[in-house]
Amino acid sequence: MITVDLSRLTGWDFHQIEKAMAHRLAAAHQILEEGTGAGGETTGWLRWPKECPAGELDKIQQAAAQICRDSQVLVVIGIGGSYLGAKAAIDLLGGNGPEKTQVIFAGNTLSSDEMAALLAQLENKSFSVNVISKSGTTTEPAVAFRFLRQYLEERYGEEADRRIYVTTDPQKGALRALARAQQWTSFSVPGSIGGRYSVLTAVGLLPMAVAGIDINRVLAGAREEMEQLSRRSMENPAWQYAAARNLMYEAGKKVELLAYYEPTFRFMAEWWKQLFGESEGKQGKGLFPASVEYTADLHSMGQYVQDGQRILMETMVSFQNSGTSLSLPYRADDGDGLNYLAGRTLEELRAQAMAGAAIAHEDGGVPNIQIQVPSRNPESYGALVYFFELSCGLSGYLMGVNPFDQPGVEAYKKNMFTLLGKPGYEALQQTLKNRSKSRKKAGKRNILPNVAKVD
């Protein structure tokens, strides 16, 4: 379903790419499928489209139907991999129509104004909450859940527990324990599937189903793509993408720009940034993932892409079929000089703008990869998710990292817990206090609010 075009990968033709990368990809694909590579215990996503139990899907559909019956709003609480994929799907596939239950994402910020706005928005509206967190103790979602749970209890009293849906670890953790104690409806994130690879589980599927997206079609698309991508040869589009970005990385490119042409794709790009950034950005390695929305950003970032530091490669995603067809009106006056385009479709203009940019960027020293997706529909979404996940697993192994862990995420949390005085962080507190003293001695300023106390 997904196709890749590497014909604008400056200096490399297909056979050279095959010669350089096919054997490395064969090895990577093998350890990935056998689960013998680093992080092999968390590759459950690899077969999930086929192994996802039918009973699980039924349970998700039933919960979604219940939420749609009794709630105008579903507040989904989650951060990182616990919200990006579902938000991407709903934005891309046009859920959240006026007659449907509206899905709002929370727990992904510590902004006071955002929380106040959310609570104000819920006034006079019936709502339920889906809290998504493997441990149940990640700060942002746990904090948001405290506010929302209190508000649910104010609004619904004893009925509040009936409006809480939990997606968490099948056995362990704070949220699982609470769900048991309070008899909340609960779903599991399989232990073998990490956060950023979890969108095709209940993590993503429950919010999608509530937004009116046919989750059976999403999984069907992922299953079909899974079969397409099982080939172990350079004809495999996931091999092509993983090969190309590693070749460019090894040739010194620093940044991969994901360029898209549909504004509704924005959060799919955010999901992609987490997937690749968190999987490869370790041990001082990894392409820095960034995204641009064309053609808008051709008029803002276009100058840099064309002519800035030559550290970029570019991956353009496009949809083959548009849902609509609009032809440019003719005007007798032709004051804007556009009559040479009158009668031609916006789709054609978009395609030529994209081709024009691809050629210009390659000419300017930015190697270009094209990824083409059939349509903006649930099957294509499922296929694209699986395509990127497999490409990322392969690519990470090519790069020599464990694409399934994220050890670096702990560093800021440790500091934050220390600064907040969390029990258990007393030793680090002393260290930060001493550092703060040295900073003051050295005459360092510090405008961070509330921080002077400890740091």
Add this chain to the structure above:
Amino acid sequence: MITVDLSRLTGWDFHQIEKAMAHRLAAAHQILEEGTGAGGETTGWLRWPKECPAGELDKIQQAAAQICRDSQVLVVIGIGGSYLGAKAAIDLLGGNGPEKTQVIFAGNTLSSDEMAALLAQLENKSFSVNVISKSGTTTEPAVAFRFLRQYLEERYGEEADRRIYVTTDPQKGALRALARAQQWTSFSVPGSIGGRYSVLTAVGLLPMAVAGIDINRVLAGAREEMEQLSRRSMENPAWQYAAARNLMYEAGKKVELLAYYEPTFRFMAEWWKQLFGESEGKQGKGLFPASVEYTADLHSMGQYVQDGQRILMETMVSFQNSGTSLSLPYRADDGDGLNYLAGRTLEELRAQAMAGAAIAHEDGGVPNIQIQVPSRNPESYGALVYFFELSCGLSGYLMGVNPFDQPGVEAYKKNMFTLLGKPGYEALQQTLKNRSKSRKKAGKRNILPNVAKVD
């Protein structure tokens, strides 16, 4: 009003920075103010907050009042610098409330589905159009204006011309000529102010005024900041920011991450990306500008920032005062273990998360700059715009580029016009045809739709 903290710029203390950069900044500031540097003829933005005619503001206010009286929606057509600043202001300052005239941005995409959705959205709603384009022939806004003008005429007949507001060159160009012929209400972008520096002119002020933002307060903030930043010494926050990013660039950093903590700041970051990317990304130079929304992206891009390629520097923007104060509720069960935070405000949690991230990232090899803004209000917005514009002008001169041109933006347009068969591009058409033949001979695939014909 805006303050900068450079105390986490690894390896550099304030006096070292001053020693290395003060004389270079003095020279840059002088040629900027005298207009003797490259692009000096387009530095009208430098004194604009003081020189903006009072009559212009009155005319904008009157037009805004008229639009609010007769329109539920204002469609603002513009791309790049013709929309990012106004969208940033409206998102950040909370315009678009339910009782106000809604401002919708268009003409910044060639997506067929987006145009169809926009036209559907306007059904049954009264609306006006503000088309913003210096030349009037930039493809995306010109195309969108054709669709909207036709729809206006269908809906309002002869009254349509009364609902069109034009912001364009004072004398020249297709849109100025049309505005004269049709007697549309029109505003000017001064010739001495380039697109990405134009948000404090009618380009940004008319949409802001319609959204209910007090544009006198915006300009007052910019004026106050203008005075603050007139100092020619390292005490000048714009000198500090320009110095720090150039030092890091010269030390080999490739990417500047703008990190913010308020989700409503997202399009301010997009505006910033155009400002710096388009001003500095030329002659193979420039920090690649990227943005992250914390704390959300600490759970997606955080791993890369902490532990990926060491090519990053980070600039964190925060607001000193939050509009709201919410304390974390206490829960008797403490199932999530958060009672150690009960009673403390979200603002405090946010501040400590930010401090924790700043310390962690500096420790991980990502030098950190802090920019602090007083409040999310019109004055601070105006001040921040002026602060970034002046910093960018100074920084571009330090980097040895003309921060006011964008020659690289033409490359893709030339190709696009050629592929679309625009009259005048016949010679280039032959070149692209020949290239296409060579590609075919070399067996290159091409999945770009509609492109095979020419390329």
